[in-house]
Amino acid sequence: xxxxxxxxxxxxxxxxxxxxxxxxxxxxxxxxxxxxxxxxxxxxxxxxxxxxxxxxxxxxxxxxxxxxxxxxxxxxxxxxxxxxxxxxxxxxxxxxxxxxxxxxxxxxxxxxxxxxxxxxxxxxxxxxxxxxxxxxxxxxxxxxxxxxxxxxxxxxxxxxxxxxxxxxxxxxxxxxxxxxxxxxxxxxxxxxxxxxxxxxxxxxxxxxxxxxxxxxxxxxxxxxxxxxxxxxxxxxxxxxxxxxxxxxxxxxxxxxxxxxxxxxxxxxxxxxxxxxxxxxxxxxxxxxxxxxxxxxxxxxxxxxxxxxxxxxxxxxxxxxxxxxxxxxxxxxxxxxxxxxxxxxxxxxxxxxxxxxxxxxxxxxxxxxxxxxxxx
Ligand SMILES: Cc1cc2nc3c(=O)[nH]c(=O)nc-3n(C[C@H](O)[C@H](O)[C@H](O)COP(=O)(O)OP(=O)(O)OC[C@H]3O[C@@H](n4cnc5c(N)ncnc54)[C@H](O)[C@@H]3O)c2cc1C
Numbered sequence: 228x229x230x231x232x233x234x235x236x237x238x239x240x241x242x243x244x245x246x247x248x249x250x251x252x253x254x255x256x257x258x259x260x261x262x263x264x265x266x267x268x269x270x271x272x273x274x275x276x277x278x279x280x281x282x283x284x285x286x287x288x289x290x291x292x293x294x295x296x297x298x299x300x301x302x303x304x305x306x307x308x309x310x311x312x313x314x315x316x317x318x319x320x321x322x323x324x325x326x327x328x329x330x331x332x333x334x335x336x337x338x339x340x341x342x343x344x345x346x347x348x349x350x351x352x353x354x355x356x357x358x359x360x361x362x363x364x365x366x367x368x369x370x371x372x373x374x375x376x377x378x379x380x381x382x383x384x385x386x387x388x389x390x391x392x393x394x395x396x397x398x399x400x401x402x403x404x405x406x407x408x409x410x411x412x413x414x415x416x417x418x419x420x421x422x423x424x425x426x427x428x429x430x431x432x433x434x435x436x437x438x439x440x441x442x443x444x445x446x447x448x449x450x451x452x453x454x455x456x457x458x459x460x461x462x463x464x465x466x467x468x469x470x471x472x473x474x475x476x477x478x479x480x481x482x483x484x485x486x487x488x489x490x491x492x493x494x495x496x497x498x499x500x501x502x503x504x505x506x507x508x509x510x511x512x513x514x515x516x517x518x519x520x521x522x523x524x525x526x527x528x529x530x531x532x533x534x535x536x537x538x539x540x541x542x543x544x545x546x547x548x549x550x551x552x553x554x555x556x557x558x559x560x561x562x563x564x565x566x567x568x569x570x571x572x573x574x575x576x577x578x579x580x581x582x583x584x585x586x587x588x589x590x591x592x593x594x595x596x597x598x599x600x601x602x
Contacts, residue, residue, distance in 0.1 A: 323455070
């Protein structure tokens with residue numbers, strides 16, 4: 228074990244491990260604390276790198292961070308694969324966004340128009356062009372659009388690769404939970420504990436439940452489609468993420484609750500929507516049903532930077548639906564901040580300080596146990 232590390236990272240999910248890797252690669256002595264690395268939201272996550280499809284109304288600054296991080300992904304994936312020897316499953320076939328019924332298409336088209344207005348790459352496709360790209364789509368699918376720059380990675384492989392890369396760069400893993408930041412003695416402490424950050428810091432990070440299924444194509448075959456497919460199907464939102472080994476991820480619910488129970492109703496809705504878009508899925512094996520907790524924040528954006536009133540403590544949490552796509556930019560900017568003590572201007576909109584004072588629109592000195600009982 229290290230004597231006194233330069234950096235203590237709390238949490239060995241993708242965010243904490245990537246920060247640890249980047250810091251250790253700069254010659255800093257790093258300890259990463261986690262009783263169960265990779266067991267948080269990333270164990271459940273689909274791995275879509277979808278800054279375009281997930282550019283929603285009212286989230287312009289977040290969309291900027293997402294597109295900036297997605298642009299770092301090709302080099303990040305290549306470097307990580309080389310350093311770790313682990314193939315992270317980075318795939319660049321792009322994403323098809325589709326609407327099953329006329330109503331579904333109307334809803335989707337409004338969002339596509341917004342995304343195009345931001346200058347993002349969204350190309351509308353007629354049903355015939357959709358089926359040229361993915362013949363397995365249901366004949367009922369009314370229309371769609373291509374987000375050619377939205378890609379995917381396998382989050383479980385990503386965590387494995389990051390852990391190997393961090394350890395090879397010299398980071399030490401401490402297999403224990405941190406109950407209070409005062410337990411740690413390090414030059415800088417980075418809280419990258421996902422939903423666990425709330426209890427350690429009082430930051431308004433809340434669990435947002437997502438249920439998700441994993442299917443497998445029969446007979447060890449690859450899935451019968453190549454793009455990530457995100458659809459509106461009879462009013463349900465669903466995504467289908469194909470992996471070369473035959474796995475298809477079908478996700479996900481978005482529920483304001485903090486348990487990880489899997490419910491029959493959610494499985495039914497996800498399967499009905501998924502099979503509605505891609506009928507052959509009914510023939511696939513259902514191999515896993517699970518639920519994870521996204522680290523949500525009041526404005527859906529991550530919390531990145533120095534914690535007010537806590538010298539030497541940085542937050543890197545609250546990545547909500549986007550922790551996988553945001554891993555490269557978070558790691559680079561937090562490692563810069565650790566090394567130089569100066570925050571990149573890109574971090575400004577995501578500072579923890581935005582929740583620190585009522586004047587700044589925040590709820591006060593972060594939040595109380597009563598307001599956020601999951602703390
Ligand atoms: C259903 C679902 C689908 C998703 N799909 C996508 C997607 O397609 N694309 C995308 O970009 N994102 C997706 N996400 C979101 C993504 O998984 C998260 O944003 C991401 O995992 C956050 O990474 P993290 O490292 O901050 O937290 P986590 O992955 O939650 O990891 C946190 C780690 O901290 C540890 N920890 C917690 N408390 C403590 C403590 N006190 N001491 C020590 N260690 C502690 C935990 O054990 C865990 O290992 C999805 C999430 C869910 C639930």
